[in-house]
Every structure is written in structure tokens, then in C-alpha cells.
Amino acid sequence: MRLRLVPQETNWDFMRYRNLTFGGSVVAMIAAIAVWLIVGLNFGIDFLGGTTIRTESTMAVDVGAYRAALEPLALGDVTITEVFDPTFAPDQNVAQVRIQSQDGAEAVTPETITAVEMALQTVDPSLTFPSVESVGPKVSGELITSALLALGAAMVAMLFYIWLRFEWQFAVGAVAALVHDIVLTIGIFSLLQIRFDLATIAALLTVLGYSINDTVVIFDRLRENLIKFKKTPLVDIMNKSVNETLSRTLMTSGTTLLALIALLVLGGDVIRGFVFAIFWGVIVGTYSSVYVAKNVVLMLGVDRDPKKPSDAGTQFADIDA
Template sequence: MKLLKLVPDNTNINFLKLRLPFYIISLLLMAASVGLVLTKGLNLGVDFVGGQMIRATFTQSQTVPVGDLRETIGKLGYGEPILQQFGKPNEVSIRMKLPEGSDQQPDLANQMANKITAAIKVGHPDARIDGVDSVSGKVSGELFQTGMLALGLAMVAISIYIWIRFEWQFGVGALFALLHDVTLTIGMFALTQMEFDLNIVAAILTLIGYSLNDTIVVYDRIRENLKKYRRMPVPELLNLSVNETLSRTVVTSLSLLITLLALLVLGPNVIFGFTAAITLGIFVGTYSSVYMAAPILIWLKVSSASFVPTETALDRQEKLARGESPERP
């Protein structure tokens, strides 16, 4: 029985033919993502902004009675609640600022949560409280700083590793590809206003790992081919390398997407944002390995000489002593 091959052995797609248009599109998307973050901002979860978050489901209603719910909570005197659909149309996330003095008296936050949940149950008997989370403002600020620091340090450490393993051009290419992937993923959260919390930071770190893995596979094949085909033009060599690793890339990405799509459709709402981030990351990570990480090597002047040891004067003298012809510098 002949095995099914998603990518034929003789595949020869000229990926780098459209490298300039794709780079322009990617740079525009990155700029748009940054613009969305600056203008619309991120819908930061309680993990990052502090406060009380109550998740509720109205089991006997198709949609959340937003007006009545806002009025019910507003009468308690804790300020204006932030209501947001959470998952299905009849599920809602209620966010409240912590009451003054809650840093010194943690019981104040618990009292506020109890009063709000009690008022919801009285005013809306079909309401089911799914969860209550509370994070202080000081802790949430520290979480946001450490989360962003983790993303930055991960990308820098990865670039240094690739720099040491390959050449500095490869480190720059990998860092740019990772920056591209992270920027577009964060831009999606700014566009959709899905909640951005610690789960999403974990998803982005997972995305960085996947994108790096795919990029290293391509870079390793490029390095091998630079040593093997020293006279081949660099664009042609990069195309050859990408095509040779295409089968592995397609199989890996499809395997992950099958699982992720099942989680998106059938999985719990609690991990929807996490799953959506990784799903988008699979697409942009695969794309960046081909159209970001590889073409940039042309503009950074990578050549076969990058991996050929330079012959020193001592090497030439030793070759002459052995009766060999030294290489011309």
C-alpha cells in the first residue's frame, strides 16, 4: 500500500519570488496591530488590572439582560460595572473595581462579591454564578510587568541561542519572525477585545516555542545547503531549503490544527482565548518561518562563506609542508 504524502517529493515552489510584497503586507499588519493596541487597547483581565470578576450564566434566557443586570449591580453603590459577553450569548463577565481600603482589609472585597452575587440571584433567579476572582491592584500590576518581561526575555534568549548556533544574521531573522508572530497575535486581541490575561501570556510563550522550532528546522537545512551548494545563488538555495522542509512543516501544523480546531468548537469557554491565540499562532508561525525568517537572510548578506572556516597563515604553512596547495584567500 502506497503511503499518502501531503507534499510530493518533487515539490519546487518559488516561495521567495513574492518575498518583497509579503514583507510589505507583514509590516503593514504589524503596524496595524500596534495601532490597534494604542487606540483600542487590550481588554485586560482581572489578572492585570486588579478588581473583582464574577462570571454568570442565565440558564433560562438566550441572551444576557444587560440593562437590568447593570441596574441591579449599580444600586449596590460599588460603582459602574463592566459587563462583557463571555462565551455564549447568555454568559456574562462582570468586572468591578475593588472597594477603597481593600488592600488593608481584604474582607471588603469578599463582602462586595457576596453582595453582588446575592443581588444577582434575587433579581435574576435563573442566574448561575460560575466563578468569582479577585486580584489586588498591586499584585495585578506586578503580574502584568512580569508577564511582559517574560515575553521579552524569551525572544531575546532565543535570538542569542540561534546567534551562537548559527550566525548573527540568523539570530536577527529569528527575532524578527518572533516579533512578527507576537505582534499579530496581540493585535488580534486588540481587534476582537477578547480578554487578555495570564492564560494568553502562556499561549504566546507557547507560540514562541512553536515558531522557534519551525524556524530552526528551516535554518538548519539552509546551513547544510550553504555548505553543500556553495555556488548556488542564495535565493535559489533558500527556496530549495524551504521546499525540503515543507513536508515536515505541513504535517506538524495540520496535526496541531486538528486538535486546536476541536478545542475551539467543543472545548470549554474558559480556554477559548488561549486556544484562539495558539490557533492563530500556528498560521503566523508557519508563515513567518517561510516568508519572514528565510528572505531576511538575503538582505543580511548571508552566503556560503559564512560557514567556511577562514584559512590562517599557519594553516597554509602546514599544507605547504605536507605538499598540498593552500587555498587562495
Template sequence: MRLLRIFPDDSKFRFVRWRVLSFPFSAAISVATIVLFLTVGLNYGIDFTGGTLMELQSKSGKADLASVRETAQSFETGEVEVQEFGQGGQVSLRFRIQPGGEPAQSALVTRARAAFEKDYEIRRVETVGPRVSGELVQSGTLGVVLSIVSVLGYLWFRFELQLAIGAVIGTLHDIVLTVGFFLITRQEFNMTSIAAILTIVGYSLNETVVVFDRTRELLRKYKNLPTDELLDLSINSTMSRTVMTATTTALSLLALVLFGGQAIEGFANVMLFGVIICTYSAIFVSSPMLIYLGVKTSTRAAAEEKAALAAKAANVSRRPA
């Protein structure tokens, strides 16, 4: 019985030559993400900003956003964000941190419950103070930074320095584009988002290590092969595994997006995007980057070094006494 092959084993696609398009594309998206981050900013959730989040479900079908907004603004608690989400009839309210500390926040929740419980079911209430939100920001940022440093240390131990740097560049690329996803979609950025980013870091590392491990084997086997051809060979030889992994993971995440419900939908959306980006970067960013990081077969490196020494000796001999 012949096994199913999503990607042919004997493929000879020249992936590396597409770096003339993938590098400018990734650079443009990364720069745009940084600009949006500095100008527009992320849609931080209560975890990071502090305040109170309330989620309501209308008891009579579609929610009246205008009425909900008018009622919330009548509390005179400062700026209030009112948004509809889900299939219909679901509304989220975000109240800023109130002067007076925890008693003031509790009084606000009580007042809001009394105002909305007649027409809406109170599905969720979360209150986070400024001190807790600040600690969460620091912890989340520290977690991402430490994960990247750990990746660099692991790859430096596992591979040569050039391969480690290439893998870290690919991982940073995936993180930046994932942040761009949050900026463009305006999806709430909270502690679950940090968990999604850390998971994407692990997936990106996994995809890159598989390709680089084959690259290291081929560097020892084909000592005279040009670097771009060797990288194409390593990508093609692992492409069947890469496509199978990405496809099965994406299908699982798609099921979570469609049927997982509101609690996990945001995480699944980010992860689905991350799987696509990680697969793209492992093929079109991390591997071609090795060309510019000086990765060569041992024979070619020795030949280039010998040619450079010969040229230097020839220049010295031509100098007038």
C-alpha cells in the same frame, strides 16, 4: 504501501520571490497593531487591572443583560462591564477596585451574590488587588523579554549571527501579530494569554530552526547557488514536514476550540492563530530576510570580496600621480 504526502517532495516553488508582497503586508499589519495598542489598548483581564470578576449562568435560559446591568450599576461601585458570552445565558461582570481595600471588595462580592443568586448560578468569582495585578504585569512582561533574549542567545550559539537575527525578527513578527489578534478580537488578555504567547514563541522558534538548519546544510553543499534559489530549495525540502506539523497541530487546536469548553477556549483560539502566523512567517518572512542580512554561500562571498578588491585596486591605479 505509498505514504501520504500532503506536500510533494520534489516541489520547486519560488517562495522567496513573494517577499515583495509578504514584507509590505507584515509591515502594514505590524504598524496597525502598534497604533491600535497605543490608541485602543488591550482588553486586560482582572489579572492585570485588579478588581472583581463574576461569571453568572442564567437558570431560566437567556440572560436579561439590561436587568443585570441595571442591578450591577445600582451598587454604585463605579464603572461596571457586563458582557454575554458562551452559548447563551452566560454573563460576566467586571467591577473595578473599590476604595477601602480587601474588605470593600469582599462586601461587594457578598452584595452581588445576594442580588443575583435567585435567578443566576454563580459560576466563578475572582478578586485581584492592585499590588498583585502590578506584579503580574511585571512578571508577564519580563517572561516574554527573557524568552526572546534566550532565543537570540541559543540561535547565535547554534547558527551564524545572520541566521540568529533572522529567526528573532520572525519571532518578534509572530508576537506582534498575536497581540494584534487580541486587539482586533477584543479577547481578554490575562495570564493565560502570556502563556499562549510564550508557547507561540517556542513554536515559532521550532519552525524557523528546521528551515534554517536545512539552509545551513545547503550553504555548505551548494557553494555557487544564488541566495534566493538556495533559500527556495531549503524551504521546499522542509515543506512537507512544515505542512504536516502545522496541519496536525491546527486540527488538535480546532478540536479544543470547538469542544474544549470555556476554560480553554481562549487559549486554543490564540494558539490556532499562532500556528498559522508562525508557519507563514517561517516561509515568507524569516527566510527571505536572510537575503537582506547578507547570508551567502562561501564561494559567492569570496568571489564578491575578490571582485570588490579588484575594483578598488583598479580605481587606485587610475588616479593621477
């Protein structure tokens, strides 16, 4: 007996509350943008420039004492945060000291780093420094530009691909779903103040790929059904297409989430932001494939002139996948 997450045949009305779900998505995007503009992102050292020193000790982290020890060094903006992780041992106390780039310098000098370490060891002589990361302000600015270009290029390439394979309405719907996924992911990072760095950009690109893959699978079935059922209302064909691909969607999303949950729990704090971005992206990407991409296509409509059977459903029906 094979395990089934859903019955072999389903007839759930996914589009019944399409106005409510699409409106909720729009409101969520506006809220995410508002949080982003008001709260801002917790940029990592990759984008801010400066130096991050990771400390580790058997004694509890005293952020106030650390800050007091560093004040005489006049380092400018210094951020000290304690790192919590379920994989840490009971006597493993970790903190991160982030120092802004100094005026006129590409990075914090080795002498400054040594002075910081010595100052911190006056508070806790058992402190060790497992890692030190430095990025200059010029490099960080270039990284921001490259990250934005990477996201933009990925979305333009996907827009072109969907337009070639389907109709332009499908391309607009797919890109709208991608924008939805990216905005909500950035919004949750801003709300929870999770560190936003280059690893997060890599996660966002992964989310784009996952989301467009799920959308294309449903679009493929929708295209087939548009050709097969020329007189059936478009909303009914959309429901049928989502139902027919539901088992595949749940299996793919479910197995991916199982692996991501394991990484979230056991992977450690270093990769937690990267894993969380993909975890959240899989959830919103699966949602947007149905309730954003399909809603946009439904609003724009599809050319289904029965006098042009070769164009029913797609003007590029013969292009291979």
C-alpha cells in the same frame, strides 16, 4: 501507499514575491500596533485587578437589568458581558460581572460580593454563581511586569541560541519573525476584543517556542545547503531549503491545527482565548518562518567566501543541536 500532503519533490518559488510578502508583513505589524494603541486590549482580571463573578441561569441574560440592580451599590466601573459558547445547553445562560478594585482595598470584600449576588438575584432568583475570581491591584501590576519579563527573556534566550548555532544574521531573522508573530497575535486580540489574561501570556510563550522550532528546522537545511552549494545564489538555496522541509512543516502545522480546532469548538469559553492565541500563532509562525526570517537573512546576506569552507553557511557549523 503512504499519504502525502505534498509531492515528494517540489520546486515552488517561495521567494518570488519576497518583497510583497515582507512589505505586507510590515504593514500588518503597523496596523496591529495602531489597533492596539487606539482600541486597547480587553484585559482580564489578572491584569486589571478586581473581581469577576460568573453567573448562570435558565433565564435569558438581561444586561440592562443587571446593571440597574448594581447601580445603588456604587461599585465604580462594572462590566457585564454575556458569554456565548456552542457547548452550552439551550437553557444555559452565562454572564460575567467584572468589578474594579475598590479604592484603598487589595480586593473586593466578601461583603461586597455577597451584596452583588443578592442584588442580581432580585432580577433573576434562579441565578447561581459558579465561580468568583479576585485579584488585587498590586498583584495585577506585578503580574504585568512578570509577563513582560517572561516574553523578553524568552526572546533574548532564543536570540543567543540562534546566534551560537548559526550566524548573527540568522539570529536577527529569527527574532524578527518572533516579534512579527507576537505583534500580530496581540493585534488580533485587540481587534476582536478577546480577553487578554495570564493564560494568553502562556499561549504567547508557546507560540514563541513553536515558531522558533519551525524556523530552526528550515535554517538547519539552509545551513547544509549553503555548505553543499557554495556558488548557488542565496535566494535559490533558500527556495530549495523551504521546499525540502515543506512536507515536515505542513504535517506538523496541520496536525497541531486539527487538535486546536477541536479545542476551539468543544473546549468551552474558559480556555477559548488560550486556544485561539496558539491557533493564530501557529498560522502566523509558519508564515513568518519563510517570509520574515528568510527575508531578513537574505537582506543581511551571509558570509560565503569560498576560501573559508568551514565558515560557509555558519561560523559555528560544528556545534551540536
